[in-house]
Ligand SMILES: Nc1ncnc2c1ncn2[C@@H]1O[C@H](COP(=O)(O)OP(=O)(O)O)[C@@H](O)[C@H]1O
């Protein structure tokens with residue numbers, strides 16, 4: 273397990289290095305000049321040069337990237353503004369180190385993504401299980417029908433419709449928004465309800481259908497029959513053994529899908545105006561805030577890499593045959 | 598160590614009932630499938646005493662596994678009709694409620710499956726899987742069940758059982774895995790053990806070891822064993838009685854001596870001819886019965902074996918395609934379409950417990966057997982010529 277973690281951490285670091293280099297080169301080689309924007313109306317060539325220098329964009333791009341890397345480990349300063357290590361750049365638009373903004377925005381994104389993931393897994397796996405156990409019966413057909421409808425929804429469209437009906441018209445759901453769970457737990461959950469439902473409805477179908485087929489396959493395994501031959505009851509047969517086998521591919525798919533999920537969370541944030549990293553990314557594009565754009569890309573890639581390590585570690589727990597590798 | 602857990606008490610067993618320990622009467626199993634009803638087992642009868650072994654032989658698809666699952670009551674009730682009677686120690690199992698069957702499965706009757714790799718869950722250690730069965734039926738604690746698991750692994754000859762109990766099925770060799778399967782089946786001291794092709798997935802030397810283990814276990818616990826196989830060679834060493842199945846029916850039934858040394862059904866003769874002989878050349882290829890077993894969706898009328906039978910021409914009027922021969926000569930018997938032709942002048946066979954379902958009379962049978970034996974040396978020389 274230790275060797276696994278070391279190997280994965282090293283490869284994660286390499287991936288992030290490549291991602292940062294590529295995004296850096298892509299963004300900072302763009303023709304737009306953030307210094308010019310920052311310079312404002314009464315710009316003089318002198319002022320522009322100072323701003324350029326302060327922004328750290330007066331050197332050739334590879335050198336800039338090198339400064340960026342050094343900053344990650346030892347911090348750096350941009351004119352009067354200081355950016356302590358680990359420094360991912362400084363946003364002149366926000367007047368804050370990029371990392372600081374990302375950290376401020378992170379809880380909102382994590383709330384949307386994790387809450388929806390929990391909802392999707394419980395609803396999807398639950399519905400899939402019921403459908404598999406009641407195969408061909410009414411419950412199966414209802415669950416799969418709902419799944420089909422959910423699967424054909426788009427986050428953006430569905431989110432707006434649900435908001436219009438349930439928030440604006442019926443007022444059954446509170447306004448979407450982000451409150452820190454530390455400040456008010458009910459406020460937090462209330463504000464998250466709509467984003468969670470939206471993101472979950474769109475994804476739950478896939479999980480319901482996949483769980484159903486995985487469970488049906490698992491139920492036809494010889495070992496499930498053998499468990500029945502041992503005299504175990506429904507709990508032992510369906511939950512302890514069949515479900516355990518059925519969940520392995522579901523967890524695998526969840527791992528693969530987490531990227532989509534994060535993407536979905538970002539779209540959901542912008543749809544509902546939740547101040548998370550997705551909203552930050554969109555805003556930073558609108559503001560031509562290059563360091564912030566790059567920061568959001570790095571944050572997303574880091575999240576992906578970490579999540580993949582976690583999922584791989586999960587396999588080892590969930591499937592003993594993987595442990596031996 | 599093992600004597601303490603042995604529940605078999607001969608004194609009680611012999612005094613309780615005169616009925617056989619396991620008695621299957623006229624068992625039929627019918628599935629409804631999308632292609633129509635499938636009669637996988639039809640009119641099967643046999644009985645088995647404690648400490649004895651019944652071998653059930655037949656090609657793949659003849660209904661052997663369906664029979665064993667019926668005994669354990671494992672068929673899906675919604676899709677399967679099980680008829681006839683299965684009595685275990687005097688208690689009827691056909692139609693018994695699920696909770697009662699559940700209590701018997703794994704404790705009084707247990708099953709060893711063909712392929713331990715698929716029949717053991719990959720997700721739990723073998724110790725856990727054995728302990729789980731033991732706890733289910735004894736209600737004892739985790740610790741005691743763990744002890745029991747290690748004890749059972751030791752019983753079936755797995756080295757360092759305590760350590761191995763924590764391993765997962767994929768960490769065992771095929772033979773060791775089958776031993777684990779047997780340990781699991783035996784952990785609650787069942788009186789009846791059904792082993793469904795327990796050695797088919799194993800290589801020959803390991804096969805012999807597993808069969809020997811089953812024999813030892815039987816000696817020690819007086820277990821009644823139903824040994825299912827498609828290999829008559831496996832039967833020879835271990836079974837007391839043999840039942841030969843074809844297309845869901847019993848076609849020959851008798852003691853090992855009767856069936857293996859004086860087979861009466863052309864199908865059994867064919868199977869015997871395909872068994873590699875221990876005294877013969879090792880690389881003489883098997884001579885399987887020509888043709889393949891019928892689809893159960895369209896079982897041939899008359900004798901189900903008739904399209905493959907090479908003895909038909911010995912009978913005048915070809916009754917085989919139209920009239921089903923009754924299983925005659927055993928103690929049970931089942932009705933075919935009228936009597937076997939040879940039955941009237943063959944009264945001797947009716948009493949010896951060696952039952953056969955075939956229209957051939959004694960004389961034709963001898964003629965056919967001679968023809969088979971005479972065919973053999975030719976084949977052997979020919980194959981020896983090609984294999985050297
Ligand atoms: N659940 C089922 N539904 C329909 N047909 C079945 C089912 N189980 C077994 N069969 C059919 O019954 C026949 C006998 O199968 P089986 O008892 O497994 O043969 P074997 O003698 O090789 O163990 C086969 O033709 C098989 O297709």
Ligand code: SF4
Pocket residue numbers: 862863864900901902903904906907908909917922954955956957
């Ligand atoms: S009844 Fe006829 S076809 Fe069937 S085994 Fe006997 S001889 Fe062959």
Ligand SMILES: [Mg+2]
Pocket residue numbers: 658661662663793794
């Ligand atoms: Mg079988």
